[in-house]
Amino acid sequence: GxxxxxxxSRVICKSGTSVKxxxxxxxxxxxxxxxxxxxxxxxxxxxxxxNEGSKATYEQGxxxxxxxxxxxxxxxxxxxxxxxxxxxxxxxxCSAHTGTSAYEQYFGPGTRLTVT
Amino acid sequence: DQQVKQNSPSLSVQEGRISILNxxxxxxxxxxxxxxxKYPAEGPTFLISISSIKDKNEDGRFTVFLNxxxxxxxxxxxxxxxxxxxxxxxxxxxDGQNFVFGPGTRLSVLP
Numbered sequence: 001g002x003x004x005x006x007x008x009s010r011v012i013c014k015s016g017t018s019v020k021x022x023x024x025x026x027x028x029x030x031x032x033x034x035x036x037x038x039x040x041x042x043x044x045x046x047x048x049x050x051n052e053g054s055k056a057t058y059e060q061g062x063x064x065x066x067x068x069x070x071x072x073x074x075x076x077x078x079x080x081x082x083x084x085x086x087x088x089x090x091x092x093x094c095s096a097h098t099g100t101s102a103y104e105q106y107f108g109p110g111t112r113l114t115v116t
Numbered sequence: 117d118q119q120v121k122q123n124s125p126s127l128s129v130q131e132g133r134i135s136i137l138n139x140x141x142x143x144x145x146x147x148x149x150x151x152x153x154k155y156p157a158e159g160p161t162f163l164i165s166i167s168s169i170k171d172k173n174e175d176g177r178f179t180v181f182l183n184x185x186x187x188x189x190x191x192x193x194x195x196x197x198x199x200x201x202x203x204x205x206x207x208x209x210x211d212g213q214n215f216v217f218g219p220g221t222r223l224s225v226l227p
Binding site for chain 1 (some may be wrong): 205215216217219
């Protein structure tokens with residue numbers, strides 16, 4: 001099946017610094033990628049939808065200047081958490097959509113961000 | 117190697133009947149499980165969860181069963197409704213924070 005990777009899997013950073021998380025579709029071209037935030041024992045929260053070559057669409061309540069998303073190619077989307085704070089500590093998951101079917105969406109393994 | 121498997125990529129059920137979605141996992145350290153429902157172009161919606169200290173959890177039409185010895189869980193939807201047509205993902209965790217997702221099963225409920 002289709003594979004989506006995320007890098008890094010875990011990152012610890014200091015408050016005030018920026019962190020970049022990469023999401024790659026390894027064996028298919030992803031026209032759309034989604035970024036989620038997972039809270040402990042709660043549902044995934046969709047943060048934004050990233051379309052290749054265009055600006056990301058952010059969900060209500062998500063600060064676009066804080067969570068910068070770039071979908072530069074059909075296989076790579078990046079999420080940059082700028083000026084990170086401890087409350088940004090979370091599990092971030094991306095998923096990639098193949099475009100051939102609305103149901104075909106593959107999740108990455110997630111990135112655990114800890115801001116100290 | 118997939119740690120969480122959903123071996124049926126799709127399932128069709130008649131309205132009013134029971135839908136049973138299955139999920140298998142390989143990591144014996146997993147002790148918390150979630151089911152998500154996802155419509156096209158939307159984020160997943162949390163449905164129901166179960167921890168390893170239980171073997172059943174029920175919420176309205178949705179019931180999740182956990183068989184730890186078989187490393188198997190299932191989601192039952194009774195009665196199935198057309199609005200239940202979506203992709204269902206199971207997810208597993210060993211720490212309640214980091215989750216591994218299955219590939220999903222597409223459920224179609226036929227009127």
